[in-house]
Amino acid sequence: MNDLIIPIHSGLKEPIYEQIYRFMKAEIKRGGLPAGERVPSTRKLAGNLQISRSTVEMAYEQLLAEGYIVSQPYKGYFVAQVEELTQSDIPKDTKAEQNPVILETACLYDFSPRGIDLENFPYGVWRKITRNILQEDNKELFGNGHSQGDEELRLAICQYLHYARGVKATPDLMVVGAGNEYLLMLLAQLLGKSVVAVENPTYLQAARVLKSQGFTVKPVEQDSQGMSLLSLRGDEDIDIAYVMPSHQYPLGTVMPIKRRLELLSWAGEKEGRYIIEDDYDSEFRYKGKPIPALQGTDSGDKVIYMGTFSRSVAPAIRVSYMVLPDKLAKKYRSNIGFYSSTVSRIDQRILTEFITGGYFERHLNRMRTIYKTKHDCILEGLAKFPFEYKVHGENAGTHILIEFPVGIEYEQTLIAAARDAGVKVYGLSAYYYSGSPDRATILLGYAKMSEQSIKEGLALLKEVWGKVLQDIK
Amino acid sequence: MNDLIIPIHSGLKEPIYEQIYRFMKAEIKRGGLPAGERVPSTRKLAGNLQISRSTVEMAYEQLLAEGYIVSQPYKGYFVAQVEELTQSDIPKDTKAEQNPVILETACLYDFSPRGIDLENFPYGVWRKITRNILQEDNKELFGNGHSQGDEELRLAICQYLHYARGVKATPDLMVVGAGNEYLLMLLAQLLGKSVVAVENPTYLQAARVLKSQGFTVKPVEQDSQGMSLLSLRGDEDIDIAYVMPSHQYPLGTVMPIKRRLELLSWAGEKEGRYIIEDDYDSEFRYKGKPIPALQGTDSGDKVIYMGTFSRSVAPAIRVSYMVLPDKLAKKYRSNIGFYSSTVSRIDQRILTEFITGGYFERHLNRMRTIYKTKHDCILEGLAKFPFEYKVHGENAGTHILIEFPVGIEYEQTLIAAARDAGVKVYGLSAYYYSGSPDRATILLGYAKMSEQSIKEGLALLKEVWGKVLQDIK
Numbered sequence: 001m002n003d004l005i006i007p008i009h010s011g012l013k014e015p016i017y018e019q020i021y022r023f024m025k026a027e028i029k030r031g032g033l034p035a036g037e038r039v040p041s042t043r044k045l046a047g048n049l050q051i052s053r054s055t056v057e058m059a060y061e062q063l064l065a066e067g068y069i070v071s072q073p074y075k076g077y078f079v080a081q082v083e084e085l086t087q088s089d090i091p092k093d094t095k096a097e098q099n100p101v102i103l104e105t106a107c108l109y110d111f112s113p114r115g116i117d118l119e120n121f122p123y124g125v126w127r128k129i130t131r132n133i134l135q136e137d138n139k140e141l142f143g144n145g146h147s148q149g150d151e152e153l154r155l156a157i158c159q160y161l162h163y164a165r166g167v168k169a170t171p172d173l174m175v176v177g178a179g180n181e182y183l184l185m186l187l188a189q190l191l192g193k194s195v196v197a198v199e200n201p202t203y204l205q206a207a208r209v210l211k212s213q214g215f216t217v218k219p220v221e222q223d224s225q226g227m228s229l230l231s232l233r234g235d236e237d238i239d240i241a242y243v244m245p246s247h248q249y250p251l252g253t254v255m256p257i258k259r260r261l262e263l264l265s266w267a268g269e270k271e272g273r274y275i276i277e278d279d280y281d282s283e284f285r286y287k288g289k290p291i292p293a294l295q296g297t298d299s300g301d302k303v304i305y306m307g308t309f310s311r312s313v314a315p316a317i318r319v320s321y322m323v324l325p326d327k328l329a330k331k332y333r334s335n336i337g338f339y340s341s342t343v344s345r346i347d348q349r350i351l352t353e354f355i356t357g358g359y360f361e362r363h364l365n366r367m368r369t370i371y372k373t374k375h376d377c378i379l380e381g382l383a384k385f386p387f388e389y390k391v392h393g394e395n396a397g398t399h400i401l402i403e404f405p406v407g408i409e410y411e412q413t414l415i416a417a418a419r420d421a422g423v424k425v426y427g428l429s430a431y432y433y434s435g436s437p438d439r440a441t442i443l444l445g446y447a448k449m450s451e452q453s454i455k456e457g458l459a460l461l462k463e464v465w466g467k468v469l470q471d472i473k
Numbered sequence: 474m475n476d477l478i479i480p481i482h483s484g485l486k487e488p489i490y491e492q493i494y495r496f497m498k499a500e501i502k503r504g505g506l507p508a509g510e511r512v513p514s515t516r517k518l519a520g521n522l523q524i525s526r527s528t529v530e531m532a533y534e535q536l537l538a539e540g541y542i543v544s545q546p547y548k549g550y551f552v553a554q555v556e557e558l559t560q561s562d563i564p565k566d567t568k569a570e571q572n573p574v575i576l577e578t579a580c581l582y583d584f585s586p587r588g589i590d591l592e593n594f595p596y597g598v599w600r601k602i603t604r605n606i607l608q609e610d611n612k613e614l615f616g617n618g619h620s621q622g623d624e625e626l627r628l629a630i631c632q633y634l635h636y637a638r639g640v641k642a643t644p645d646l647m648v649v650g651a652g653n654e655y656l657l658m659l660l661a662q663l664l665g666k667s668v669v670a671v672e673n674p675t676y677l678q679a680a681r682v683l684k685s686q687g688f689t690v691k692p693v694e695q696d697s698q699g700m701s702l703l704s705l706r707g708d709e710d711i712d713i714a715y716v717m718p719s720h721q722y723p724l725g726t727v728m729p730i731k732r733r734l735e736l737l738s739w740a741g742e743k744e745g746r747y748i749i750e751d752d753y754d755s756e757f758r759y760k761g762k763p764i765p766a767l768q769g770t771d772s773g774d775k776v777i778y779m780g781t782f783s784r785s786v787a788p789a790i791r792v793s794y795m796v797l798p799d800k801l802a803k804k805y806r807s808n809i810g811f812y813s814s815t816v817s818r819i820d821q822r823i824l825t826e827f828i829t830g831g832y833f834e835r836h837l838n839r840m841r842t843i844y845k846t847k848h849d850c851i852l853e854g855l856a857k858f859p860f861e862y863k864v865h866g867e868n869a870g871t872h873i874l875i876e877f878p879v880g881i882e883y884e885q886t887l888i889a890a891a892r893d894a895g896v897k898v899y900g901l902s903a904y905y906y907s908g909s910p911d912r913a914t915i916l917l918g919y920a921k922m923s924e925q926s927i928k929e930g931l932a933l934l935k936e937v938w939g940k941v942l943q944d945i946k
Contacts, residue, residue: 062761067729082731118615127607134600142591142787178651178815185658189685208811212662256540258555288535314615316818338681342651342815345789
């Protein structure tokens, strides 16, 4: 063992101590240096290799730290008893199989109902605010923040929600998090394994998250006024109603005040019942004032209000918020208040400035005008369609629905015909938790499209759908 | 009803249609306009109030949209049947009670073991990268990203982990998320209600998150080499071992290769067993090379590797990552791959540039030097202590431990004496999931402190602890 020959190259980038460490580690692993064998003393090895003793000491210390050799006082270093070393010799195949590639016909016109107009995002303002914040050298911004989100941000959102949505909120009741899905994950911890009623059709992504968080999800019928109270009351097990009263997705229904009060009354009848109000796309209404949030009408502390900046600012801004009833806010603090915030404090500060500086309101007003122009453009284009159809969900949000006087079995035919012409449209069936609509119904989103593309896309649809409907007759 | 008198003020900021809407809504709510009553026609009301008919129409449309009035074809508008309206009249007390304020003696010197040096954060570089990215007008950055995090970022992290930590990873196996706690929430969904063994003492925040996510948490003894395999094997129910092999928190233990292999062998014996490797503070080692990650030695696809930029870059950067075994990565994609990423794409891009531009490595190297200076400074200061003690956990991380030759019952006395002198120190007991150490042991963190404060703080500790130990004798 004393004549251990280690190939040393002094011209390499790798330091000599590392070469010794690497060589001996490999020898121990392959069994060349058996367990229990004494390794040469640092003095001896340094002499043999004609290098300094401290270099050898560094190599030995590393081997010692990683457990390849052990030190026995006054005796020296010995190769450690290392079992099952073969384990590490089998090369691991870390290449996961490729995700299946979905082949799609390239679509020139995509009427996605979840699209967002990013052409008109105020990049200049965002950049200016970011620059100012980073220039201030606010070192505390790079530290840990409040679990519920920074107080200033929560206050700014509360003030916005108060005047724009009629929501009664204080920063104490608000939790800011990285997206609605994360907030639903937190809610799952506050509400336990409850039974949640969702509108049918609905925003299925939320239903999926609820389900994967351990909730039992039950689809509930809706009529022209929103979730049916009759159906809701028909199932005693339901604890929570997940609704979008100001602008239901995907139908665009506005829940009238009577239905809202009936819903609140249902929630008030039993301890533990709650309403989750997802205030989706309520910022965009092109006729009259915005419909106030349900939460503002609640006096029984029964509404969990949720909103997001992902659609009103940009999807990249992963900031959502919820206003909890007092009881749940207390439970949040005592049970899961130790969770760290998921939103970067720098982003929180940028958003705070964006709101308090008046930029958010200006941006919303501007987008409302832009979306209204696109909305009107799509209705104008549709007016030229020579066949029968009904429009639903207009005057709000960023999509409309077209109901055809033909059965649901033709929905896929209409979608396929559009796709063949280079236009991507979305069938209402895909939003049903269970069942399907009676008639073929298509969603046309316009947020992401230019007026020109809307016109061109509709011209193509007019032609191909005309043919499809002709054939059906 | 036809002589409805609505007070209209044309000089107000509030548009006239809103005044009408607000007045009528209030009247309907308080019962002044009873359900079923016909409201004046738009023509009639416009004439009475001497305003344009379209103004009245706007007000009516809003009332209609919110459900306060209903329209009957050819008959006109009627007050809707709205029940339980008193609900909304009870003022809601939204003021949550104040969080209890913890009164603390102001401490001039805080030896927090979780502190971070933010004085030396490369603000200039961060600002420059951010500015460049925002200037590029990369609009797609403001859109939706990949569920697991942007491919470029995952690739950059994989490359870093490969050369710096010996981790075998591909972007397919990596999930990026807003903090370790969020990643544990995702893991809870992949691993179900498993039984998790944690080292005792440990990073209790992780244990708390695991528990609140439905895991059963069992503390397992550790010896000088880390988690005891004897204790681990003593409980057949345990499915998962949560360990910090390269630098255990709070003890600073490095798990030697033999123990690592034994742990891997334990995991390999049963389907569904996994090791969660939290690679906490492993970036900072002041003697020799960094200790490689356990994951790199695993050939059985049994290690879930977790790391974070919260400590190596800044806490505000809410970016953590995990490398999943192939099987769990597949499960992630099929079961919860629909979850949106919790990290802003802009932040992902900034971090990608920070890593690929070489700034991250440079920052780490710089911080290693700075932390080493502070580490040496604390050891020098301690060398002047005239009483007996043992130092543990040195040469790595950002804190050391001092074990006193007195019983655990004196730990609080030592902490209190320090606090009275204006120095905040941390007792090891607080990190125990159950039980406590035999001897009074204090953690001294140095990351956040200047050399000057370390010297001054230690001088104070030397004095007050000298007295305490004298009194005990």
